[in-house]
Amino acid sequence: MKWNKESLGTYSPNDIEMKWYDFWEQNGYFHQDADPSRKPFSIVMPPPNVTGQLHMGHALDNTLQDILVRFKRMEGYNVAWIPGTDHAGIATQVKVEQQLAKEEGKTRYDIGREEFLKRVWAWKEQYGNRIEQQVRRLGSSCDWSRKRFTMDDICARAVREVFVSLYEKGLIYQGQRITNWCPHCHTALSDIEVDHSDVQGHLWYVKYPVVGEDDYIMIATTRPETIMGDTAVAVNPEDERMKKFIGKKVVIPLVNREVEVIADDYVDIGFGTGAVKITPAHDPNDFEMGQRHNLESIMIMNLDGTMNAEAGAKYEGMTREDCRKAVVADLEELGLLDHVEELNHAVGHCSRCKTTVEPFSTKQWFVKMKPLTTAALKAVADKETQFVPDRFVKTYNHWLEDVHDWCISRQLWWGHQIPAWYCDDCGETSVSRTDLTECPHCHSKHIHQDPDVLDTWFSSALWPFSTMGWPDTTEDIKQFFPTSVLVTGYDIIFFWVARMMFTTCEFMKDVPFRHVFIHGLVRDSQGRKMSKSLGNGIDPLGVCEEYGADALRFTLVTGNTPGNDMRFYMERVEANRNFANKIWNASKFVIMNLTDYDETFVPEESDLTLADRWILTSFNDTVRKVTADFDNFELGDAADAVYNFIWNSYCDWYIELAKQRLYKSEDERSKRTVQYVLVYVLTHTLEMLHPFMPFVTEHLWQHLPHEGESLIVAPWPQAQSHWDFAADAATMNTLMEAIKGIRNMRAESNVPMGKKAPVIMAPATDDMAKTLKTYESYFHTLAFADHVTLLAPGEAKPENAVVTVVPGIEVYLQLKDLIDVEKETARVHKEQEKMGKEIERLNKKLSNQGFLAKAPADVVEKEKAKLADYTEKMAALTKRLEDLAKL
Template sequence: MSEEKKNLSTTYDPSQVEEKWYDYWMENNHFHAEANEEKEAFTIMMPPPNVTGQLHIGHALTMTFQDILTRWKRMQGYEALWLPGTDHASIATEVKVVNKMREEEGVSKEEVGREGFLERAWKWKEEYGGRITKQLRKLGVSCDWDRERFTMDEGCNEAVKEAFVQLYEKGLIYQGDYIVNWCPECMTTLSDVEVEHEDKPGKLYHIRYNIKDSDDYIVVATTRPETLLGDSGVAVNPDDERYEDIIAKKVIVPVVNREIEIVADDYVDSEFGTGLVKVTPAHDPNDFEIGERHDLEIIKVIGDDAIMTKEAGKYEGLDRYECRQQLIDDLKSAGLLEKIEEHDHSVGQCYRCDTTIEPLVSKQWFVAMEELAKPAIEAVRNKDINFVPERFSKVYFNWMENIRDWCISRQLWWGHQIPVWYCQDCDEVIVRTEDPTECPKCSSTNLKQDEDVLDTWFSSGLWPFSTLGWPEENEDLKYFYPTDVLVTGRDIIFFWVARMIFMALECKGEIPFKDIYIHGLVRDAEGRKMSKSLGNGIDPIEVIDQFGTDTLRFTLITGNTPGNDIRYREERVEASRNFANKLWNASRFVLMNLEDFDLEDVDYSTLEYTLADQWIISRLNKKINQVTKLLEEYQFGQVSQELYDFVWREFCDWYIELVKPRLYQNDNQVARQTAQYVTWFVLDNILRLLHPFMPFITEEIWQYLSAEEEESLMVSYWPEVDNLSVNHKAEAKMEVVMELIRSIRNIRNEMKVNPGKKITAILTSESDEKLTIVEEGKDYIADLANIEDLTITKEVEDRPEQASTAITNEVEIILPLAGMVDINKEIIRLEEEIEKMESEIKRAVGKLSNKGFVDNAPDHLVEEEKRKKDEYTAKKEQLEERLNSLKSIN
């Protein structure tokens, strides 16, 4: 190994490594993938983050999983494509641009017009959008940046128009008046999954409705009294005997004095409120359906801006909540408000601005979902597509089997403008992928395009194939599609996952991906969801700047199980940093001992493998097999634990210590070269196994360790199992030896023997097999347990009178105390320790006997005192046992 490659710096500094290697990988085009018939393709599509977004801890988790899979498959020899991109995020982006225009120019989007607004929006996107993709590079993502896509780029736009026209021509897209979720702040419709429901304290208002031509009245309970201004009926369950005699009668809407009919409908829950439901078809989705069944009038009394309309009569112009208060006052004055009850209920909020949504009847574009849902359900049910973990398929089925038609139009300007034109002369509706120049019916050129844009999820639903060139059937689409795995959080199964499945099956006739790996959320140390309001969010970039990318990545996957949330704790980050430092220091030691080692000079026929060599090579091969299998099962957290244990405990703590004497042995070149080769071989494979998880530190070390002609670890090979090197006997033998070393070290520790002091030891056993193992491993035992005089025998003729003993694996350990410890001094030390424990026990018992403390102190402090008392008691018993043992032999 050359001089310039052998020496790592004394400490690992991520800031000196990460940017350097990312730039190197980019410059050498290592992330790029091309259709290659000589290789099998592996494809992942990046869930496109919002162009307005910035990297948060959830993004970091998702991207780390994808990068692990991509780097692993690339090393396995696949043509691995991880295609990146961003989503135009209609609502979020429009809000940002509108605010910027208002703050900097003092104008609204209406004042500058659609063209002027879009010009500003694209300029904003180029200037500020895509910040997250720059941040992703710091995370080490190995996606093919040459193929980066945007949901509004030319190719994706063509795909969107093609999909719309196909669905329309099949009768699966239609326009109609329907109840929609409306955000009065964003001034657009929202799909059901874009509405976040939150339980909030509210009130239940019991209001009298007089029965026409009668002195009788009914009482209706509602949480939204302002909507009664748009009532067109009252509904009752037909099986409710209390009201069977009033069905079909007329009642008078309070204040409005409009006559409406009482109808019978199975939807009504007789147990809720009074069992009577006011029906306002224009402002409630369930009321809308009741109204459709009974042909009730639709009266819109709340406008798009949440201001009462002229249909609200004297309340016109009031905000919906102002109207509520004034109406309640009027009902009280008229003696029509029976009572008000406190009532917690679910309130729909806009997922973007938290404004309470308003259900409104509106003319919108819809996708008819019944026909599209069926094949999408079957694809998962028959395992063409697999959820990991499988339990999330139930969530998917529940939503898909109860799906409503999808409202796809949005009252925005930023987005894919709906490819529909209306002839202003003959009212012909024209739906085409290309802009029409004249009406096909009357030849008029007086055409106007629909002003609405499509729901953002319409374009992202096409993402797996639109990004590869669909609707054109090119080589990339044939080679890389369908993709292999989708990695995403459970919170967008409805938003995105389901839509990709049914859109792919409809437009492409194929599934979009084979597996869907669902991961949980990253929560704070207390298990709370991270949010701005709590101020408990974690900025991944700050973590990277402090600890390094590899540390963050390893932290996020450690302890992670499919589908389950993880807690972000500072101590876990520190543990990952310590692991990186452990790997660095061990590698530095290895490299320092490979100064005269050259792989080309190794004569494998002359190598003499010791028990330790056979053991570590066997353990390595088992680990390769285990890690590969666990990655195939998406068990990232278990992989990280297996690698951590192997690297830290088996390689660093055991093998490096076991091999040191031979590395230092200049008088036996065969032994030294064997030790060098095995150490090099194991470290090389460790770096390969760790690379997908910790790409930067492994690349840096590997460049010092590798042969000169090899270019980069990330494009080298993934380790393969050599079954001939799996040696169960060597592992069993080594376990006996290591257990003996542990036991001797434990005794030394208990006896407070100076770690540098050499001792005498006798190992005895009636088992010839165990004695043979001990004999084979005697040098390891003597070296690692710091023994200068080691006796291995079947029978002990002169057993020392003063000795500490233990038995492990049928081998008795006898450590003569003479020369190891001063028994009298140790007795005095133990007596002093016992006194300390007794004092601590007395103190704890005193606190726990104090009623004031037990009754008034926080529960966790009381429990802490109980724990301390038990701990001190147990330690005292151990010290007393040790003291009695010493006194008996003194």
Template sequence: MVEQGRSTMPKAYDPKQAEQKWYEFWFKGGFFQAGKEGSEEKEPFSIVIPPPNVTGNLHIGHALNMTLQDILIRWKRMEGYDTLWMSGMDHAGIATQSKVEARLREEGISRHDLGREKFLEKVWEWKEHYAQIIREQWYKMGLSLDYSRERFTMDEGLSRAVRKVFVTLYEKGLIYRGQYIINWDPAARTALSDIEVIHKEVQGHLYHMNYPLKDGSGFIRVATTRPETMLGDTGVAVHPDDDRYKGLVGQSVVLPVVGREIPIVADEHVDPEFGSGAVKITPAHDPNDFEIGGRHDLPQVLVMDETGTMNENAGPYRGLDRFECREKIVKDLQDAGVLTEIEEHVHSVGHSERSGAVVEPYLSTQWFVAMKPLAKQAIRDTKSGEGVRFVPERFEKIYLHWIENVRDWCISRQLWWGHRIPAWYCADCGETIVRIEDPESCPRCGGGKLKQDEDVLDTWFSSGLWPFSTLGWPQKTNDLDRYYPTDVLVTGYDIIYFWVARMIFTALEFTGEKPFRDVLITGLVRDAEGRKMSKSLGNGVDPMEVIDQYGADAMRFMLSTGYTPGNDQRFRWERVEAARHFANKIWNASRFALMHLEETGAETLSLEAPLSTADRWILHRLNETVETVTESLNRYDFGEAGQALYRFIWDELCDWYIEFAKRPLYGEDEEAKRVTRSVLVYVLDQSLRLLHPFMPYITEEIWQHLPVDGESITVSQWPQKNPAFEATQAVQEMRVLIETIRAVRNIRAEMEISPKKQVELIIRADGSVLSAYRNNESAIRRLCGADRFQAGSDLARPDKATTAVVTGAEIFIPLEGLIDIGQTITRLQDELKKLDKEVERVEKKLANRGFVSKAPAHIVEEEKQKGAEYRQKRDKVKNRLKELQGQDR
């Protein structure tokens, strides 16, 4: 630590210099490590990081999520907990493989050219490269992660946990292999999880067709958005209570083009109110049709291959791309008189998040997890109030609805990068062997010709074990015993189903406990116009760019103070600029304080000393701020905590207390100087501690210059409310004084009275308000620029004076000789005309329906605010004119 009270702070704060210096200091000091010697008696507090994918750089959404986690960890560390923030990364199967394959394509080769082993070497190289980039970004953000425990979803320990879970669920009959409809990416040639499918509204068509009855007595009309799939139709379904079709159930229609006879079946899934009330059934290419087909034993005819090309079951369309086939079959159906109408139709179409290809519902042999049995305990816990607590609470209903309606999960992926499915097939007898350890021979026939399943597991399978696998499970480790279950998970609302629910399911199944106490849900960081950030829009924000321009503290404070639980926020550069101004404000206030400590140091704060009204007020307000910030953090309201700190530090400590402190600090009374210095240093120290979780770098930089004990603010004690600081009378007095000073300064600005000119101040008040003025006369004189001052209960309003009303008092400033009254009246009249025009302009604009309906909401709101401000200014000018013209008497 620097020599206390003896090191002069530079004139300006340099984020780059401070950030590098203090992060190295924290890292080398081991301040982020959990379970250090002496921590055994502390209560543990743990968070596991939502592991970022090793696919590239972190984005601004990561910055928000991680900043909030870091605030919690730094706060709890200062509260005296043994804190663990588990760091780590996710292998992100399809996302990472897609990136590496794209790079190989640039070199003119594919993964198949390399072979599985060589390709995986390339992926591991990619992983190491981007893992280091992510770590460097964590450093720049100031994250206090425990790097000594960093995990990766494919490291040895986690891979063993994955195998243990897979084998256990398989042996319980909860993992099985079968043919079902899944999301298929024809470009990447793999199954996809639901989260990897992006649904986009697409302008397409609804094709209406007449399927002729076999007996020639008529037809049934059906409709589809994908006419190429009709080649795989194996039935037509109607609702059993639909009177239009009761006589047709059990009969057959002839499938156009193909000529295949397919039955008419009755199924309650059919909506009789939609379209004709009859639907074509394509069990191999539609999930709902698959279910209906299964209930009626309809054949499953697959008409495409894995690339989206029509196969041998497509007859004359074999070899065509699925979309080429659509065009040709539409023409053929029109020529045959079967296609009766093509209707414009906007509908939601799934696209692969990675390849961009249109996702195909596709019948495929895959591995699945039976989810309903795993969901039972989570449902019971949630309904009984014993489950994971969601913040905000509204997300619990969303979570519960999903887990009550959960469907089996397709966990196999046709990739090379990932956890290989631990299943082997015997070439001699066809036995399927599922083991934790690689088998050497078939347990059924003893044969040695075993081939491991080529597929890998969905990324979410391994990340679903993250809260306990990272702590050593299935081994019984000290970390698992001490830090599990974890305390809180911070994550986005978009992965409640895909990650949060699965973590809860597997944790309850394999540890018997919920994985975390609370789930804090964050929203998205959108652009200034409220749009989702994306590469296509080019509106993304690189957090490293923000840090390079403004410093990590400014970015962190902007993100955290803009946060409200579960809601999206907009990124605006002006808010980052405001956060940097806040940092500079703290820096300058601290330099002022230290300037008065360089020679003398600071004495310990003593409440026995003669404290001024301002001293007692700032200590009281510190108490209230400690309480507000702590309570806000306890309910995860980072925005309210940050705003409370901003108001206290900027408005009250920097703008008001330091102004009041200048009189004693620059005066001749040594005792008053000593007391003021002790209060100033104490409040500054406590304020920096409160602010540290939000802005770690600048608070450490300043704190290291203060005459206080401790190795680092990172491990200093969190401020506590002190009952001895309660001073309601001082608060009331300061409210009066601050209102008065503001009122006088406003009058000076409105009347254009030079700051160098001294004014006469006459105040009419009584009781405690009058006492406040008399007790603080010297401060009022100095801060109002008043060489003459009167305060009393029976003072008359002087002639040619301007007036202000504050709580419990009237303020009069005589204007005779202070300004040219005639000239001021003329100026105010001109100003009134301008304000009248501005008010009229805004009102016309807001009365224009075209503007209000077409302009962005924030632009309309800005105009409304302008109108309110102009009207307020106009009212003030009118009042001043009345005073000057004598119309108020």
């Protein structure tokens, strides 16, 4: 048996946390080789952006993963937690471009692609790995020897293999389609790279003259600057108002182009005027309509968002904003602008540079999604992959059932360059697993590679198997794939979870993970999403420095239920630091009382007191509950169970009862027994708490008698059936209820803590009388009783005493000699008068219809709750006066 017998000193998380992390990492405790003889447990870490700064979302996600990993490692599983980072195409390129402009006044085009990529790799090496150190600060016990990067050689090989394979199957194609386009970043964007926010805009009502008639169709548009690209006007075929126009032609204002009025069910009869302008090159819905009706697609903007020659000589070169003003003025001058309405509507912005996104029809690479979704949907329907909680299956299914083809090309330089080569001589396109130097079709040397790169989500969609060395069949793939669980937020089910599912089902013919453990967002104390614009973000590293990573981790998991958002309160972090300090002081007490500890002593059942039997039984119950909660992903419930056992059962009750045997007992065997129970329960409870608070538990465990080199690889505690004493535990709980009742009566009567009081008890049975007699000392120690009187059956109950009743016992406390009845009565009357005024004030406020109509619902509810609380307190004061009157 080992233990560090040095003094514990004062708890200071900054003095111990990184010390133990270094110890774990240097001793290789995070790494386990693939071992087919053991049951595997594996997780791939959702890769944070290489540009990233740790935020509370990362902290929550990593904490939940680490808790599961530490638990399974202690359970004896063959564990692999694979960390890594994402190259974050746009975000990283923007960082380096900003640095280049600031330091050298140049753009990427000034230095060329090859030199620019050298700068990006250099930036990544210098700054890109800092988030790994931040993840370490949280205590994440991932296997850094297995670390992956979405652009390292292993992942790059997997990316190319998947691209070429899908291309060969006809599931990747090149086409002219509408995509989200950032005019500032000069690239197509995925949906997740577009932030939609409400802006105050306008709805312009414009007259489109009907050719050959003295009539017009009124069009309502939010984007008059795109009028020059209109190639049709559409109405709903069921709209009685518009049927007369179908098949006729109208004149597009400003460009005098004649276009046809077409009928399409897509048009909403109830919106605007019932007629819509169709601009196939600049609106995704219009593009689809243009495909259905074979409409011309006219691009009227350049890729930087300025107007081109197709917009007309007057507008060419203008920005979108300037063009809008000019077009509105010209429409008004021509008498074609009927009226303008204000409109609040959602507009997409580039998530990186905040530029308004422009829907552009450009040539891009796409993945055909429909053929890939069948297996991904079936895997979840058949529960090969299970969502926790399962309500998120609907979210997953909805996206896959209504999915569109995925635009995977990005007009960037940083990323996986598309493995397609174009021949300048024969015009053929060749896709290859290896770099080409000549055209496979005509053998010309005049070829060039597609300059675009793949969407970042393309490489991260392969993460569960690319991280393990696929397409090779590695030992890690054979042992750890599929992974056991993915821990992630509900906000990226569409963008990442679903992509990993259909990609893995296609290439591995299996699911990527057996469970998807969904957590919510970390919100501020007011329930708002944390953001830079609100300035309400909280730096988890700052919290670690002030309160310790253990306190932060415990705050993030307690009260947290799967799939639900949580509010973050600094007061809870402080309370959890106090909890760590409580455990520290309890351990310090135990260690101070082990000077003559006999490591070989194990008590017999007959050595155990009622308190011993109760704490051992409670410990067993806690182990069983916490283990079951872990298996059900109820980590918040598990943390609460450990907290309550340590704070309430072990510290507040058992340690207090142990003191009299440690300090006053002359029975050496009794002392050995209480030492054994104190150490046994504490060491194994620290093991149970370890996944949640790894640092303080390791430090304390090392200072207590233990087996093994480190807590991180200690066996998970097991409930010992020979230490189960259900009946004794129930008896002890009854005594504890009686003691709590006495404490409450003393507190309500303002009896000073140190002042002892006589206690009279009337047991309902002979067995209870015997128990109370045997454990009378518990009442002296914990209820401040100077003497205890047990009433025999039928014996008169005391008068002028306050009473509380618990199962099997009536407990009386005579207070007349302990308090000044007259003074206490006056105090309660005064408190009652004050409480009555508050109740009257709240009743008036809540009967005021003006207040009820204007006040926010949460304010009204708070006032109602306050009234209920005060009413309850008033009833307690009334009861108190009745009790005082009896004295």
